[in-house]
Every structure is written in C-alpha cells, then in structure tokens.
Amino acid sequence: MTLRSCSHEKEVAELLSRGQWPQACAPELRAHISACRACGDLVLVTETFQRARADEAGAMIVTSPGALWWRAQLRRRNAAIEHVGRPLLGSQLFALAILLVLAAGFMVSQLRPGLPGLTWLEGLPLAHGLHLEVLWPSALFNSGWSLLALIPVLATLALLGGVALYLASEKR
Amino acid sequence: MPWESVIPSTFAGDAPQTADSPMDSDAFAGFYERSARSLWAYLARVSGDPALADDLMQESYLRYLSASRPGLHRCEGEVAGRRYLFRIATNLLRDHWRRPLSASIEEIAEEFLAASVNSAQADSQAMLKPALARMRPRDRQLLWLAHAEGYSHKEIAEVTGLARASIRLLLFRARRKMAHLLREQNPKGGER
Numbered sequence: 001m002t003l004r005s006c007s008h009e010k011e012v013a014e015l016l017s018r019g020q021w022p023q024a025c026a027p028e029l030r031a032h033i034s035a036c037r038a039c040g041d042l043v044l045v046t047e048t049f050q051r052a053r054a055d056e057a058g059a060m061i062v063t064s065p066g067a068l069w070w071r072a073q074l075r076r077r078n079a080a081i082e083h084v085g086r087p088l089l090g091s092q093l094f095a096l097a098i099l100l101v102l103a104a105g106f107m108v109s110q111l112r113p114g115l116p117g118l119t120w121l122e123g124l125p126l127a128h129g130l131h132l133e134v135l136w137p138s139a140l141f142n143s144g145w146s147l148l149a150l151i152p153v154l155a156t157l158a159l160l161g162g163v164a165l166y167l168a169s170e171k172r
Numbered sequence: 173m174p175w176e177s178v179i180p181s182t183f184a185g186d187a188p189q190t191a192d193s194p195m196d197s198d199a200f201a202g203f204y205e206r207s208a209r210s211l212w213a214y215l216a217r218v219s220g221d222p223a224l225a226d227d228l229m230q231e232s233y234l235r236y237l238s239a240s241r242p243g244l245h246r247c248e249g250e251v252a253g254r255r256y257l258f259r260i261a262t263n264l265l266r267d268h269w270r271r272p273l274s275a276s277i278e279e280i281a282e283e284f285l286a287a288s289v290n291s292a293q294a295d296s297q298a299m300l301k302p303a304l305a306r307m308r309p310r311d312r313q314l315l316w317l318a319h320a321e322g323y324s325h326k327e328i329a330e331v332t333g334l335a336r337a338s339i340r341l342l343l344f345r346a347r348r349k350m351a352h353l354l355r356e357q358n359p360k361g362g363e364r
Contacts, residue, residue, distance in 0.1 A: 041348055045354070049300070049316060056213035056217060062204075071234055
C-alpha cells in the first residue's frame, strides 16, 4: 500500500477536531471529500472514533480519586523503605563475608599443629601463605580459652565492617 | 540524612507533598476528573475489555503518582501530564498482551457479559467493536490516539514509543483498513 495523501487532509482534520464538520464546511470541500478516498477515510474514521469516545466516556463510572491517592502514597512509602533498607542488607552481607573469612583464617591457623583427619589442609598454599597467627599474640592460641576470646573480636570486626559499609553506602 | 526524612509520612494527618511528588491531593483530584474518562475510553476500546480497562486505569494513575518526575505537573503542564499518563497506560497494555492468557470464562465478571449499554452506545459499539477486533493492537492504539484523542504524530510517537517518522505511514495504513472495515459493515453509512 502506497502513501498517497491529499493536500486537503490537514484542512479536513482541522474541521473535524474543531467539531465544525459538516456544518462549517464549504461546498467545494464537501464535494472534494465525497470524491477523495483519503479525505473520505479521514472523515469516516474520525467521526466514528469521536462518537465512540463520547459514548465510552459516558459509560465509565468515575470512582473517588482519594483512594488512588492514598494507595500511591503507600506505594511511595514502601518504595522508600525498600530504598533505605538496601544499604542495611548490603552491610549485613559484608559483615557476614568478613566473619566467614576471619573464621576460615582462624581455622587454618589452628590446624597448623596438625589434626589427624585434616592434615591435607596443611598442604594448601593458603595455610602457609597467610600466616594469620602472626596477627594474634601467641599466648592466646596456646591457652585453652583462645577460641572463646577470639569470637568477640571477630564479631566486633564484622560489626565495624558492616557499620563502615552502611555509612559509606548511605552517604552515596 | 535521617531515614525518617526519606520515607513519606503517609499516615500523617494531611500527607504533605514531598519534594519529588508530581502533585498534591487536590490537584490530583482535579487532574483525575479531567483525564479519567478519556483514559478509560482509550483502554476499554483498545483492549476490548472494560474490566481490564478498570484495572489498568487504576494502575496507570498509581504509577503516575509514584513516578519520581519532579515538576512534571507543575512545570510541564497538564497536557504533558496527560501524555505521560497515556504512555504509562500504553506500556501496561503492551505488558498485558505479552503475558500468556490464563482467564477462563468463570473468571470474567458478569457485568462484563451483561448488556448494560444504552442505544447510542450500542450503535457505536455495533459499528466500531467488530472493526476494531479485526485490527492489530498497535493499529487500534494509533487510531484511537489520533482520531479520538486528537494527538499529533509527535505526541503519538511519545506515547507509543514508536519512531515519529513511521507514525504517518502506520496511521495511514490503519485508517485505510479501518475505513474499509467500517464501510463493509455499514455500506450506506460509509458512503460520502
């Protein structure tokens, strides 16, 4: 289908949009519309759609906009809460990751003396390479309550890491 | 920045307007009164389903109000707000058509099946509905926006997301097809 528009189309469209068709239409233009397919299509389709629009608009029952307004406010509020909660979740995950890394480091350092079932761990490059035991006082590991003392330290570190990350993301 | 300032105080007495809120409650009520009927007519005719039009209209207004477009209503005017609303509705319609159909006849409300229209509406529906049903959804949208809402090609491009250059040709084809279908149904009425 080729696009063959008519030079009178704009004029006809203006008449239709102003609601002046057919009363204010000049006889020559009316004669043209009855002969021109493009203009005839335009008039037929526009009239039909305008009538349908008027009918449909009358059929609709207008509900109170107040309920919609409050629902929108609730949705905005929930979105804002989610937005605020996102850095918190990130910091919790970060804290957990730090805790896991520190726990793994601690485990590797504790395996240095050698456990019968886990000697293969000593062969891992991580165990030799990290030397995490130098971070802690040697007396702490030699004593019986080393694990008991280490847990609060690890927890504090994880908490501080999480708080630092939360503050950083909150500023952003 | 305290978190309380981020969250809009919904349950406070008069729900003050937040910085990026498009409009306050009274302004929205006015905007709704002026735009709801035409939006519903667009959704109902293009989708062919008044119940769906109800749902999509509500969702359109909710998204319109929830959208963070500072100054949309205050600076750009109601015409732009209306166009933005139609754009949201068009996207919702598109999403609806993309979803697989799962409704059974039991799920359709009785009011939808009952004939609750007056004679003028019946004439209009008898004339347009079968013809619209034979058009593609995109053509229905284009025809409604151009001939019922009176939007220009540029505005239609903004609402539908189609390229402005292609609107003219698509609209020309859709109009020709629609005119042919209307004349086919009503040979006397279609003659000029």
